[in-house]
Amino acid sequence: MPNHREEQADEPTDVPRLEELESPAGSPPQNVSLSHLMELQSCVSNLSLAHEIVVNQDFRFKSSSPPKDSLEGRVAEMVHRAFWDVLREQLESSPPNHRQAVALLREVKTMLLSLLLPAHVGLRAQLDQVLDLELIQQQVDRGSLDLQRLAAFITSTMAGLCAPVRDPEIRSLRLLTDPVDLFREVLRVLELMKKDMVNFTLLSLRPHLARQAVPYERAKFQELLHRQPGSLDHTSSWLQRAAQEERAALTPSPPGSDPGGRRSLSPSAVLNRAYMGLLHWDPQDHRYPETVLMDRDRLDTLGQRVDLLALQAAVLLLTSAQCGGAVLSLPGFVGKLKQTIAALLEGSQAREADLKGALQAVGEQVLVLVAPALEALGGPPLSQQGQDALRGQIADLWRPSNPIRTLIGERVQGFLQATLEAGPGRKAPDPPAMLGPQGPDLEELGARFSRLVHFNRSVFGPHYAPVLRGLLFPPRGEEGREVGR
Structure with a gap:
């Protein structure tokens, strides 16, 4: 068995130490009464409110009134x-x-x-x-x-x-x-x-709440486990799936370095892969991990922004390749183009038919913006053949297998992965050079994603530790089993 204390020496500080943390105790099954359900609802409500106040810096109480037309x-x-x-x-x-x-x-x-x-x-x-x-x-x-x-x-x-x-x-x-x-x-x-x-x-209280948030949320979630046994089943499945994917993605180690022929999995790598998977969670899959459920809307929104940034970057790259890089250097051109793309693609990523139509509209608007830009540079207008080519290349981005979309998507995912690997309190990596125009947006998105993930790790590390320990360091005699079986 590998020495996992040595392997975790370079882990981010919020990754649970598997040899030290024990699983918080659950509770045996019990009869569900109305009072029990009311207490459970109150506990969930308090936990959700406290989490929203700490995580959402823009959280404010608003006056609630029903819609006038209802x-x-x-x-x-x-x-x-x-x-x-x-x-x-x-x-x-x-x-x-x-x-x-x-x-x-x-x-x-x-x-x-x-x-x-x-x-x-x-x-x-x-x-x-x-x-x-x-x-x-x-x-x-x-x-x-x-x-x-x-x-x-x-x-x-x-x-x-x-x-x-x-x-x-x-x-x-x-x-x-x-x-x-x-x-x-x-x-x-x-x-x-x-x-x-x-x-x-x-x-006024938010700084104090932030200091108390981790122990408070951990204690409240433990109350839920006592009231609702089996509340970590989806979390366990989520981590098992991430461990399987991480193991399949590992490249063979040099001969003689590892008896198993593969590098050892690390808790950090498994957790990072698990969190990255939440950005593109199947909306039809209701087995969302319980420990991240309060942030599902936020993570879904971040996932949509990831897709939008990737499509924006792909359109900018195709425009630069067809019209020349000087076009992107014109003051205000990139900003106007990004706003146009965002407005036309809003809400269209979920269905291929909607995305097709939106990208066709994007292609037409790009040509509208490119014409005066080329004129301002003193260059010739884009030929009809060039217009048709750019329009077609942008329209073809609807296909998930489109090579430009795939390449950009991999770069965006790689940047977010590197941001998580950097850990809290460390300098985030620079965005890839080919995503230069998207750099500020990508850094802001990565920072939000990283804060969310590392806060979740800090709160629920004791709950992840026993699952990860069983996946990565099984008892002797079970090491040959596939993770997750």
Whole structure:
């Protein structure tokens, strides 16, 4: 058996050490009750939310409302309209009925108090004094309630608490004189302010959450394993398949260097191949590894960007070969061409028929952009034969076996593989020279992919370790077996 401690000396720091980590304990099968399912759902929800906050730097809480053209949206609109109509009728009756207005003032006070910080001692006391609901009810009974005075205080308080981005809304509030419109807009802006406060708190806590993310997610996932036995079956199959593919791809070692005639597999190589496979996962295959399930949408999006970058690079390469490399050096030409290709290919990679049509449109637009570029260079226009050739070469990129598409795809995959092999905290490799125009996009994509992968390794290393140990270092007497059988 090879000395796997020596083999792992050059591994990235987030690859699990197979001789040290033990499999986290699962739990025996149990009867599934409604309370068990609710606890399981809560655990998954908390884990997903924490993961999204840490991994997605652009994550923000947004106001949720149903689409206006949906049944739920139409019902909500009808209910809201009826509510405000009742309020208007009550305020315009003689004498005015303030029952619903008092209820709204109570709601406004509660929302304002929720926006206060511990240091807002004076403002809290002022809110309790001005929006004293018992006093307001006494004023209603005496017929002396001054809604305009209370509205002015509310808008002034909101102006002092809101973020600068809400200043236009506050100015609009101060222009309203109709009490119904004012109440409606006050509640809407207060909801926005609550969202702003939550997002500000989230931004402040994100560095702390990032430091605690790995142990927190690992502990939460362990809870899931206790509640749901057999939750790593797909993960095991995923790693087994990657080990089989990596073993088949290894070239024979020099004679005498390895009794098995092949180089030994390393945990890093198997994991890298497994993660690379997620970029082009068959959408019909529902056996997605459980440990990466929370990032499936992100990885699918990255996979689509990989395909798009490869097609963009292939079109640029064909254009340069047919029209001369000087065309790509014109200021703004490459950027305009990339935008055109991205717009025409968006959403077309999934089906060959869609990709065919999109690439035909790309070929026509490339010719449209090339004509003025050649004229600006002072060169002759592209001949009809050259136009037909370029149009046909671009259209032929729909075939997965197209040699240009295959070559570019291999270069892109190789760059992403090298980025993973570099490991966290190390300088990423330079993009291949032939992908120069795509270099910045490729580096950004590689950095996102690498961060995602290395975070996943850090969290789930203890769960991968026993599977990899069984695949790469089987007990004596089983070393001759094929991995994954």
